[in-house]
Every structure is written in C-alpha cells, then in structure tokens.
Amino acid sequence: MKNKRFLSFVPVYAFVGIVSFMAIFPFYIMMTMSTYLSEDLFTGIKLLPGNYLIENFKTVMAVNFLRFYWNSTYVALTNTIGAVFISALTGYAFAKFNFRFKKVLFYFILGSLMIPPQLGLVGFVSEMRFFGIGNTHLALILPGIANAFGVFWMTQFISAAVPSEILESAVMDGCSTMRIFIQIVLPIIRSAQITLFLLFFLWKWNDYMGPLVIISKEALYTIPLSIALMGTEYRTDFAARILALAISTIPILIIFAIGSKHLIRGLTAGSVKG
Amino acid sequence: MRNFSSKSATPYLLILPYFLLYFAFSLFPVLFTFVISLTNWDGFSEMKFIGLSNYVRLFTKDPTFYQSLYNTLFVMVFSIPAQIALGLLLAVLLKDFFLRARNSLQLINFLPYITTPVAVGILFQVLFDWKVGTVNAALVGLHILKEPIYWLGHAWSARLVTIILLVWKLFGYKMIMFLAGLSTISEELYDAAKIDGANWWQSFYRITLPMLQPIMTFVLITSIINGLRLFDEPQLLFMSESQPIGGPDHAVETVVMNFYYAAFRNFNFGYGSAIAYGLFIVIFFFSFLSMRMMNKGGESEK
Numbered sequence: 001m002k003n004k005r006f007l008s009f010v011p012v013y014a015f016v017g018i019v020s021f022m023a024i025f026p027f028y029i030m031m032t033m034s035t036y037l038s039e040d041l042f043t044g045i046k047l048l049p050g051n052y053l054i055e056n057f058k059t060v061m062a063v064n065f066l067r068f069y070w071n072s073t074y075v076a077l078t079n080t081i082g083a084v085f086i087s088a089l090t091g092y093a094f095a096k097f098n099f100r101f102k103k104v105l106f107y108f109i110l111g112s113l114m115i116p117p118q119l120g121l122v123g124f125v126s127e128m129r130f131f132g133i134g135n136t137h138l139a140l141i142l143p144g145i146a147n148a149f150g151v152f153w154m155t156q157f158i159s160a161a162v163p164s165e166i167l168e169s170a171v172m173d174g175c176s177t178m179r180i181f182i183q184i185v186l187p188i189i190r191s192a193q194i195t196l197f198l199l200f201f202l203w204k205w206n207d208y209m210g211p212l213v214i215i216s217k218e219a220l221y222t223i224p225l226s227i228a229l230m231g232t233e234y235r236t237d238f239a240a241r242i243l244a245l246a247i248s249t250i251p252i253l254i255i256f257a258i259g260s261k262h263l264i265r266g267l268t269a270g271s272v273k274g
Numbered sequence: 275m276r277n278f279s280s281k282s283a284t285p286y287l288l289i290l291p292y293f294l295l296y297f298a299f300s301l302f303p304v305l306f307t308f309v310i311s312l313t314n315w316d317g318f319s320e321m322k323f324i325g326l327s328n329y330v331r332l333f334t335k336d337p338t339f340y341q342s343l344y345n346t347l348f349v350m351v352f353s354i355p356a357q358i359a360l361g362l363l364l365a366v367l368l369k370d371f372f373l374r375a376r377n378s379l380q381l382i383n384f385l386p387y388i389t390t391p392v393a394v395g396i397l398f399q400v401l402f403d404w405k406v407g408t409v410n411a412a413l414v415g416l417h418i419l420k421e422p423i424y425w426l427g428h429a430w431s432a433r434l435v436t437i438i439l440l441v442w443k444l445f446g447y448k449m450i451m452f453l454a455g456l457s458t459i460s461e462e463l464y465d466a467a468k469i470d471g472a473n474w475w476q477s478f479y480r481i482t483l484p485m486l487q488p489i490m491t492f493v494l495i496t497s498i499i500n501g502l503r504l505f506d507e508p509q510l511l512f513m514s515e516s517q518p519i520g521g522p523d524h525a526v527e528t529v530v531m532n533f534y535y536a537a538f539r540n541f542n543f544g545y546g547s548a549i550a551y552g553l554f555i556v557i558f559f560f561s562f563l564s565m566r567m568m569n570k571g572g573e574s575e576k
Contacts, residue, residue, distance in 0.1 A: 142299045
C-alpha cells in the first residue's frame with residue numbers, strides 16, 4: 001500500500017481527523033465547562049478554560065465525593081482481582097487437564113454467556129436481602145467474580161500460550177499444582193491478565209444498575225450512582241456537576257492510556273484462537 | 275503425566291470455586307427470578323403464587339412492553355449499522371494509512387467507550403441542552419439553524435440524540451474489534467492481490483470483508499444483545515423533573531427501563547421478573563436469528 005498518490009490521502013486524513021475530533025471534542029468541552037461559573041455557561045460556547053475551577057471543586061468536594069471515589073475504587077478493585085484470579089484458575093484446569101464432564105461443563109459456561117445480567121437481578125436482590133447483606137458493598141462485589149467470559153478467555157489463552165512440556169517437567173520435579181499455577185502459569189499469561197483486569201475494572205467501575213437497585217445508603221454510593229443522583233440535586237449548579245463528571249472519568253482514562261496497548265494485543269491474541 | 279490424568283481430583287478442585295460462586299450468585303438468582311415471575315410479590319410481604327398470569331399480562335395485555343421493545347429496536351436499527359460501518363472504515367484506514375499515529379488515534383477513538391455511561395448521558399444532556407447546549411450554539415452560530423432546537427423535548431429528536439450518543443459511544447469499540455480481526459489476515463493475500471492488479475477497494479471488498487466474517491458475526495451478535503439491554507444512557511439523558519420516563523412521549527423508554535420501573539420503583543417483583551424473562555426470550559430469538567443468517571451468508575461465499 002505504499003504507492004498511493006498524494007491526492008487520495010487528503011480525504012482519508014480529513015475523514016479520520018473529523019471522526020477523531022468528534023470522539024474527543026465532548027471531553028474537551030466537559031473540561032473547559034468545568035472551569036466556569038455556572039451563570040457564565042449560559043452566555044455561549046466556552047472553548048478556552050475559565051478561572052472558576054477551584055470554586056467548583058470546593059462545591060463538588062462538599063458532597064462527600066472522595067468517599068464515593070473510595071467506594072468505587074474498593075468495590076471495582078476487589079471484584080476485579082477476584083474475577084481475574086478465578087478466571088485464570090478455572091481456565092488453567094480447562095486448558096491443561098483432562099477430566100470427566102470437561103466438555104459438558106465448558107459448554108455450560110459458554111451457554112451462560114447468553115444470559116443477560118438483568119435476568120437474575122430481582123432474584124439476586126431478594127437473595128441478598130435474605131442473607132442480610134442487601135444494602136452492602138459485598139452484594140456489589142460478589143456477582144461477576146465467577147465470570148464466564150473470563151474463563152472462556154483464559155482457557156483459550158492458556159492452551160495457546162503455556163507449553164505443556166514445562167508443566168510436565170515441573171510435575172516431575174515434584175512441584176505442587178498450586179505452585180505450578182502461581183509460579184509458572186500466572187507469569188506466562190501476564191498480558192491476558194492485564195487485558196481482563198482492564199475490562200473487568202471498567203465494567204465494575206461503570207456499573208450503574210447494580211448499585212442503583214442494591215445500595216440505598218448514601219455513604220455507600222459508588223461514583224455512577226452519586227453523579228446520577230447529584231444530577232437532580234445540582235440542577236442549578238451546572239458547572240459543578242460537569243466537574244464531577246470530569247473527575248469521575250479521569251482515573252479510567254489514565255488506566256486505559258497506560259494499558260491500551262496490552263488491551264489491544266490481548267484482544268488480538270484472543271481472536272486469533274477464537 | 276500423573277497429575278494431568280483423569281483420575282486425579284485436582285482439576286475438579288481447580289474449577290470448584292468458579293462453579294460454587296456461579297451457582298450461588300448467578301444461576302440461583304436466575305432460577306429464583308423465574309419462581310418470582312410466577313408470583314405476585316412486592317419483595318417484602320408473603321408471595322402469592324399466580325401461575326403464568328404475569329406472562330399472560332406481559333404478552334397480551336401490556337402495550338408498554340411492546341412499545342418499549344419497539345423503541346429499543348428502533349434505536350438499534352439505526353445505531354448498530356452506523357457503528358459497524360464507521361468502526362470498520364476507521365479500522366481499515368488506520369491499518370493502511372496511519373502507521374505512526376495509529377496507537378494514539380486508536381486510544382482517542384476508544385475513549386468514548388470507556389467513559390462511564392452515566393457521565394455520557396449527562397454530558398449529552400448538557401451538549402444538547404436547549405439553552406446552554408453546545409450543539410445549538412454551534413448550529414446557530416454557523417447559521418445552519420435560525421432558532422435553537424429543543425432537542426430533548428420532541429419524540430423524534432429525543433430518539434435522534436440517543437442514536438447519535440450510541441454511535442459516538444460505541445464505534446470505537448467496534449474499531450478495536452475490527453483492528454484485532456484485521457491483524458489476523460495474512461499480508462501475503464494483499465501482496466498477491468496487488469500483483470494481480472487489484473486496487474484498494476477491490477482488495478477491501480474481496481479480501482478484507484470476507485476474512486472478517488467471523489469477527490463480524492461476533493460483533494453483530496454482541497451488539498444486538500447489548501443493544502436490547504439499553505438502560506443507562508437514555509435513563510440519564512432524560513432524567514429531570516420535567517421529563518416523563520424515557521423522554522418526551524416515552525419515545526426512548528427501553529425494555530430494561532420498563533423492567534426497572536416495574537420491579538424497583540413500583541415494587542412489583544413478580545411482574546418485573548416476567549419482563550426480564552420476556553426480554554431474555556427476545557434476546558435468545560434475535561441471537562439465534564443472527565447466528566443463522568451469518569452462517570448462511572458464510573456458506574454461500576464458499
């Protein structure tokens with residue numbers, strides 16, 4: 001594809017440029033709007049940053065935003081670490097062991113991918129209430145640790161990336177199964193772990209419906225729940241509300257800026273097999 | 275291979291935690307929801323078993339269910355093809371024309387996908403606001419519009435804004451999927467085509483598209499499943515005192531919104547569960563249909 005004439009490049013660059021601009025422009029507007037006094041926002045488009053950022057920041061912090069931040073981080077992190085570990089462990093068994101009912105169980109996991117998460121929501125909320133953890137973070141952390149997508153992913157990855165010979169010689173040397181898993185398998189599949197970590201963290205951090213139906217105590221709110229409800233309380237203070245959105249988005253942006261190479265490499269490796 | 279034989283208990287111990295957690299917190303709730311769907315229950319008082327009445331009501335006496343299904347499908351019919359076309363085009367162009375800037379352009383176009391849906395809903399509420407909105411300001415400023423449009427106040431424009439939002443949010447994810455698919459196509463195919471005198475469009479049509487068919491099936495099915503579950507963005511887009519559920523004329527009231535209000539606002543757990551199962555049947559039907567269609571398309575190619 002190197003002998004393109006210059007003219008054919010122009011529309012291509014223009015198209016990609018416009019699309020990329022559209023993708024990023026709302027973020028830019030969000031950042032600049034968060035630096036103005038709310039009343040000033042009504043006077044026209046704000047393309048350059050203003051000088052009201054600190055004041056808006058104080059307004060946001062006044063509603064316990066740090067607390068919600070911590071809640072989201074803690075819930076997403078515990079769930080994600082658990083889910084990645086369980087996925088790898090289960091994937092290891094499916095990829096490297098032979099056992100009875102292996103095929104049936106694997107198809108069972110694949111089939112469960114078809115079930116939308118909302119299907120069991122009413123039952124789950126009732127179950128959590130029955131166990132007395134209906135309004136706790138535990139009820140947000142537990143679902144999704146057993147993640148069918150994660151198991152499928154890890155099974156594919158481990159059978160392709162981890163050579164059976166290494167595992168066999170480790171067995172000969174008398175290594176226990178858990179030691180083999182932790183010291184040999186986990187380091188080899190690091191990129192798959194990072195990919196799953198990014199995806200699971202993103203899903204849990206962004207989850208709105210789970211906290212919406214489970215959490216009713218304000219001290220337990222996660223970020224999406226708090227900004228959704230802050231919307232109704234802050235109807236008047238537009239700028240503070242937009243700053244809250246900007247702040248809630250930043251950690252995800254940083255994590256993905258660092259991890260996006262791994263994510264794309266991981267997704268590619270998965271699709272080669274799948 | 276002692277440890278890897280079928281006699282050992284080891285593999286069962288390895289998969290045990292997954293299945294215990296899955297049964298406790300995924301499968302049991304799903305089955306329990308089905309039991310609840312056969313009752314009249316508010317979540318607190320005693321359950322009253324009423325057989326299939328909830329389902330009879332859902333499928334024969336509830337126009338809201340069909341209306342919400344129509345709204346959801348309407349939004350999907352326009353947004354999914356646009357997302358796929360835009361994502362595919364961008365992926366192909368990035369691969370062929372942007373060797374050096376590829377990684378940063380990839381990230382930029384992926385940003386909308388990773389942003390918290392709640393934030394996206396509110397952000398679009400602000401962008402399309404009647405008075406403060408950037409969109410109106412820009413269109414009036416450029417003399418495209420004489421008067422600002424009340425985007426979130428009419429049924430047609432409410433749907434349009436929702437479609438724009440979904441295309442904006444999701445085309446980057448499609449792009450990443452197609453880039454992953456493209457990287458599996460051997461360069462030799464393109465080189466051979468070039469030797470045979472094929473131009474860029476010909477190799478796109480004859481090599482890229484057919485080779486991407488498996489990933490296209492995957493993208494299409496996941497789009498349909500996720501599209502039918504639409505909730506966060508329209509819920510937030512029209513979340514204000516002055517708006518009815520799902521915006522003007524309930525134009526963007528989706529099935530899951532319908533489910534949420536029935537189960538968790540009106541505390542009709544039984545009927546809410548029936549809506550959830552109704553949605554599951556619809557998702558199952560459409561996944562099955564699209565899998566059949568894509569497989570047929572694949573066979574006729576060969």
